[in-house]
Amino acid sequence: MSQYDFDLFVIGGGSGGVRAGRIAAGHGARVAVAEEYRYGGTCVIRGCVPKKLLVYGSEFSHAFEDAAGFGWSVGESRFDWPAMIAAKDREIGRLEKIYRGLFENAGAKTFDGRATLKDAHTVVVNDKAVTAGTILIATGGRPVKPAIPGAELMITSNEAFHLKEMPKRIIVIGGGYIACEFAGIFNGFGAKVTQLYRGEQILRGFDHDIRSHLAGELVKSGIDLKVKTDVTKIETVAGGLLVHLTDGSTMEVDAVMAATGRKPNTDGLGLEAVGVETDADGAVVVDHYSRSSVENIYAVGDVTNRINLTPVAIREGHAFADTVFGNTPRKADHNDVPAAVFSQPSVGTVGLSEEDARKAYGEVDVYRTTFRPMRATVSGRDERILMKLVVDAKSDRVVGAHMVGPEAGEIIQGIAIAIKAKATKADFDATVGIHPTAAEEFVTLREKVKA
Numbered sequence: 261m262s263q264y265d266f267d268l269f270v271i272g273g274g275s276g277g278v279r280a281g282r283i284a285a286g287h288g289a290r291v292a293v294a295e296e297y298r299y300g301g302t303c304v305i306r307g308c309v310p311k312k313l314l315v316y317g318s319e320f321s322h323a324f325e326d327a328a329g330f331g332w333s334v335g336e337s338r339f340d341w342p343a344m345i346a347a348k349d350r351e352i353g354r355l356e357k358i359y360r361g362l363f364e365n366a367g368a369k370t371f372d373g374r375a376t377l378k379d380a381h382t383v384v385v386n387d388k389a390v391t392a393g394t395i396l397i398a399t400g401g402r403p404v405k406p407a408i409p410g411a412e413l414m415i416t417s418n419e420a421f422h423l424k425e426m427p428k429r430i431i432v433i434g435g436g437y438i439a440c441e442f443a444g445i446f447n448g449f450g451a452k453v454t455q456l457y458r459g460e461q462i463l464r465g466f467d468h469d470i471r472s473h474l475a476g477e478l479v480k481s482g483i484d485l486k487v488k489t490d491v492t493k494i495e496t497v498a499g500g501l502l503v504h505l506t507d508g509s510t511m512e513v514d515a516v517m518a519a520t521g522r523k524p525n526t527d528g529l530g531l532e533a534v535g536v537e538t539d540a541d542g543a544v545v546v547d548h549y550s551r552s553s554v555e556n557i558y559a560v561g562d563v564t565n566r567i568n569l570t571p572v573a574i575r576e577g578h579a580f581a582d583t584v585f586g587n588t589p590r591k592a593d594h595n596d597v598p599a600a601v602f603s604q605p606s607v608g609t610v611g612l613s614e615e616d617a618r619k620a621y622g623e624v625d626v627y628r629t630t631f632r633p634m635r636a637t638v639s640g641r642d643e644r645i646l647m648k649l650v651v652d653a654k655s656d657r658v659v660g661a662h663m664v665g666p667e668a669g670e671i672i673q674g675i676a677i678a679i680k681a682k683a684t685k686a687d688f689d690a691t692v693g694i695h696p697t698a699a700e701e702f703v704t705l706r707e708k709v710k711a
């Protein structure tokens with residue numbers, strides 16, 4: 261019998277922690293988990309899932325507009341924000357129960373409360389000391405706001421999911437995933453949306469063609485996108501918020517949403533006292549096996565600030581559990597991780613951008629097409645899809661695939677398998693397209709973009 265109360269104590273019941281705990285329990289470990297809020301973590305409670313439901317909801321306005329081209333007369337439509345939020349909350353409540361159930365059915369003990377570290381083998385939760393052989397930190401991250409006067413008047417994605425009323429005029433600050441996604445959500449629901457980005461072009465780090473193409477499509481969809489512009493001050497005025505911008509102008513809006521990045525949740529966890537090293541952003545520093553600077557303390561997911569995506573956290577949690585409790589040491593694979601931005605239109609991407617591929621491989625061949633989606637030919641919507649393949653010229657391997665357009669995430673998921681399997685451009689060419697689809701363009705790209 262172990263000298264500890266549990267073999268594994270997981271702090272945080274989100275995607276990474278839940279997977280790690282379940283798999284460890286399956287390997288025979290005695291597992292406990294502490295969650296201070298609701299099971300499911302950022303993804304289920306205030307991230308991917310509610311966001312995608314709002315994306316679905318907001319897309320109907322485009323569908324109503326497009327229907328006319330196909331002979332429909334759509335009557336007057338009216339959107340009810342509280343009804344949408346209530347429907348979303350019901351679904352989140354259902355999923356949360358499933359998450360908690362997954363743990364309990366795996367035989368793990370759940371603590372509803374905030375856990376902090378007392379020493380390398382002891383956590384304190386609800387004033388009770390609990391000991392464990394291994395501790396896993398899976399506490400995720402949280403949104404950060406820019407430090408400007410009036411920052412307290414801003415909302416973040418956390419609050420956006422619970423607004424009593426939908427803002428009619430909103431500024432979304434940021435050019436990353438969350439800013440692009442929420443700008444599209446509020447725009448689709450009929451708000452007047454201004455998206456501000458401090459740099460030259462949104463989606464820094466993505467392929468340059470994706471960035472400029474998406475920016476153009478967002479503007480066409482009705483979002484007022486202002487780059488090289490930021491907020492300097494926010495104040496309350498009668499009827500709304502007065503927002504001061506770096507170009508000296510002001511705007512009056514109902515809400516300002518900061519989508520300006522996220523920070524690992526490590527404050528007040530007791531890491532310093534125990535000797536767990538964190539970096540300048542507060543992320544737990546880990547090795548390839550997710551082990552921290554303290555031998556029996558591990559960390560997975562956003563709290564480690566590696567690739568902050570749910571499926572990556574899940575894989576890190578699974579690899580950790582197999583390594584420590586399953587006698588199968590393995591590292592989570594962080595290469596060629598596909599991702600989607602659920603903007604409207606959406607972005608799908610896997611592998612290297614053209615810029616990064618040039619750095620990594622020297623000579624690369626680029627294949628690119630833009631075209632009008634078939635649906636838009638009849639609906640009349642001013643919309644173009646972009647698809648792009650980046651190929652290592654020496655080996656003919658496709659090292660990057662990128663798309664802006666409807667269902668980009670669904671399409672790139674399949675392409676990601678080919679890229680993971682190291683498919684060559686010749687393999688893509690040998691694949692028969694499915695006609696008529698947009699995705700078939702990925703196997704019919706013939707002409708290299710001239711350098």
Ligand code: NDP
Pocket residue numbers: 405406407433434435436437438439441457458459463464490519520521522567568569599600601602
């Ligand atoms: P990102 O890091 O993607 O984007 C933050 C944006 O805010 C950047 O454009 C950044 O500009 C800007 N910014 C940062 N600080 C300031 C500031 N002080 N003033 C003005 N602008 C600022 O963060 P997000 O919050 O959008 O998302 C966090 C992470 O969550 C993502 O990176 C992703 O890993 C994950 N995520 C994934 C989703 C998905 O898979 N669909 C959806 C949502 C989130 P700059 O470029 O100049 O630094």
